[in-house]
Amino acid sequence: MAEDYKLSLLLDFYGxxxxxTQREMFEFYYNDDLSLSEIAENEGITRQGVRDSVKxxxxxxxxxEKRLGLVGRFYKMSGDFKKIHEAAxxxxxxxxxxxxxRDIEENADRILAVTEEYCE
Amino acid sequence: MAEDYKLSLLLDFYGxxxxxTQREMFEFYYNDDLSLSEIAENEGITRQGVRDSVKxxxxxxxxxEKRLGLVGRFYKMSGDFKKIHEAAxxxxxxxxxxxxxRDIEENADRILAVTEEYCE
Numbered sequence: 001m002a003e004d005y006k007l008s009l010l011l012d013f014y015g016x017x018x019x020x021t022q023r024e025m026f027e028f029y030y031n032d033d034l035s036l037s038e039i040a041e042n043e044g045i046t047r048q049g050v051r052d053s054v055k056x057x058x059x060x061x062x063x064x065e066k067r068l069g070l071v072g073r074f075y076k077m078s079g080d081f082k083k084i085h086e087a088a089x090x091x092x093x094x095x096x097x098x099x100x101x102r103d104i105e106e107n108a109d110r111i112l113a114v115t116e117e118y119c120e
Numbered sequence: 121m122a123e124d125y126k127l128s129l130l131l132d133f134y135g136x137x138x139x140x141t142q143r144e145m146f147e148f149y150y151n152d153d154l155s156l157s158e159i160a161e162n163e164g165i166t167r168q169g170v171r172d173s174v175k176x177x178x179x180x181x182x183x184x185e186k187r188l189g190l191v192g193r194f195y196k197m198s199g200d201f202k203k204i205h206e207a208a209x210x211x212x213x214x215x216x217x218x219x220x221x222r223d224i225e226e227n228a229d230r231i232l233a234v235t236e237e238y239c240e
Contacts, residue, residue, distance in 0.1 A: 068137065069136075094221050100219075104215060111204050114203055114207075
């Protein structure tokens with residue numbers, strides 16, 4: 001996983017445990033890609049203050065994943081949904097081309113619909 | 121969700137954030153179904169001490185779910201895996217009885233295998 005993507009997943013999962021200020025700084029820095037100096041200027045605090053806040057948030061999020069491992073768990077589940085989605089698409093394709101059974105079509109559609117949201 | 125099942129899910133998800141003692145007391149009480157007095161006797165501490173520890177753990181776990189909502193998210197995903205599993209079983213059944221295509225069979229099996237572990 002790319003480092004920035006990983007941090008953004010960590011924020012998505014554990015961000016609720018940070019203070020509002022920490023979360024804001026973290027989002028400015030990692031999601032909005034502002035520099036420490038830009039954030040400092042916008043927020044009227046020192047560059048060092050922003051840096052400390054971002055680093056503290058980062059280590060808190062990383063520590064939570066080390067203890068709980070929930071991002072890893074969901075990442076595996078998401079991968080499983082993708083595999084299922086591909087398999088259901090193949091079933092639908094084969095059913096449409098070679099043989100046709102409405103029951104197969106309907107159930108393949110059901111699987112595709114359920115997995116859709118995890119495959120965006 | 122039944123209250124005890126919910127607490128046991130909360131422990132499974134967020135237990136890593138508790139102290140070892142809190143986690144132990146919580147498991148004795150909710151998973152092993154020991155009484156406060158039994159735990160107190162086994163551990164050589166007061167009944168009130170056990171009670172405080174269990175209650176603190178409970179409120180910490182509940183607070184984390186309120187902030188992060190990851191048990192709820194996981195619960196929804198598990199439900200989706202169950203729906204997928206059922207649909208794939210129907211596809212396999214229909215494919216075996218009415219028409220037969222090896223590609224459909226193989227992909228239905230793939231889906232059943234991936235969803236198996238979430239449907240125990």
